[in-house]
Amino acid sequence: MSAPEVTVTADTNQHYDLDPDIFGQFLDPLRKYSSALYESDSDSLESAQRNKLRFVARRLGLNGGEELLDIGCGWGSLILFMAQEYGCDTLGISPAPRQHEYIAEQAAARGVSNQVRTRVGHFEQLTLPDASVDAVTMLGSIVHxxxxxxxxxxxxxxxxxxxxxxxxxxxxxxxxxxxxxxxRAGTEFVRSDIFGWGDLRPLSDLVTAAEDAGFSIASVDDLTNDYRRTIDHWIDNVDVAAERIDAHQPGLAAKLRHYLEVANAGWGYTTKHYALVCRKTR
Structure with a gap:
């Protein structure tokens, strides 16, 4: 796989520029950094994250061989999975340079370098050809x-x-x-100490923007309980790996735990987690 294409000098927040090993300490082996999908009480974090990726494929209607764009591709879990499991040609976009190096290594190790490409930058600033892909995904990225x-x-x-x-x-x-x-203090902590700019909008804002753009709404799923359980798993993993995480940066494990606790505190009360699927029907 060739080196990632740097289209713009993209600024990103400090969180995604942390050493990739830190994320390997508390995420699943795919390093998927968004809600899993639990199909049984006995699901591990890894199996639940694979459930979620298959769920995304079903919602998109993937049959195999499609061209897919993942905006905010993180550590590449979705594009690597869709390339391996569905034979998709994938393009991932992220403003965090470290993520692209990791994805290139993983694509080579899995034998899908020809199906996995990435570009460094912000989606809003990149030039991409019209009508060039069959599916677009944004898992936890539109908030930024x-x-x-x-x-x-x-x-x-x-x-x-x-x-x-x-x-x-x-x-x-x-x-x-x-x-x-x-x-509030917890929200400000997540913004200033973890992610930088971010805005959790009501679902109605997302639906309105999608319909104004000309999309038809195909489905809405409530994954709030699944995300709560996902974060519980992450917290457990942070606790187990606290020493290794703090070896990268003293106090980082406690900071991560506090962030995850803030995220989990509001589920079902102040916040929800939704999956919205839109179709380009015309």
Missing amino acids: MPDLDEVFRRARAVLRRGGSLYVSESCFRNAAARRAFGE
């Missing part, structure tokens, strides 16, 4: 994109007719919750 209208417009533009967009995101329950909790 300020202009919803532009993101949905550009996502629709790159899709071929009949293509699908999958967006999963944590959302405030409604506009009142967003106003009440958007500036």
Whole structure:
């Protein structure tokens, strides 16, 4: 696999630029950094994350061999999985350079270098050909994109007719919750100490932006309980690996644990986690 293509000098937040080994200490072996999907009480984190990737494929209607764009590709779990399991040609976008090096190594190790490409940058700033992919995914990344209208417009533009967009995101329950909790201490801690800029919108904002861009809404799934359970698994893993995590940066394990506890505190009360699937039908 060739070196990742650097299209822009992209700034990102400090969290995704941490050493990849840190994420390997508390995520599943695929390093999927978003909600899993638990099909039974006995599911491990790894099996639940594979369940989730198959769920995404079903919602997108993948049959094999499609061209897929993953916006905010993280450590490459989705594009590597779709290349291996479904024979898809995939392109991942992320502003964090370290993630691209890791994905290139993993693609080579799994024998899918010809099916997995990445570009460093922000989706809103990259030039991508219109009607060039069959599916677009955004798992937990749209929260870091300020202009919803532009993101949905550009996502629709790159899709071929009949293509699908999958967006999963944590959302405030409604506009009142967003106003009440958007500036509280826990929210500010996540913004300033973990992720940098981010905005949890109500689901209605995502639906409105999608429909304004010309999408048809195909489905909405509530994955709130699955994300709560996912984060419980991550917290357990942070506790087990605290010494190894702190070897990278003293106090980092406690900081990660606090962030994950803040995330888990609001599920079902102030926040929800939804999977929204949109189709380009015209």
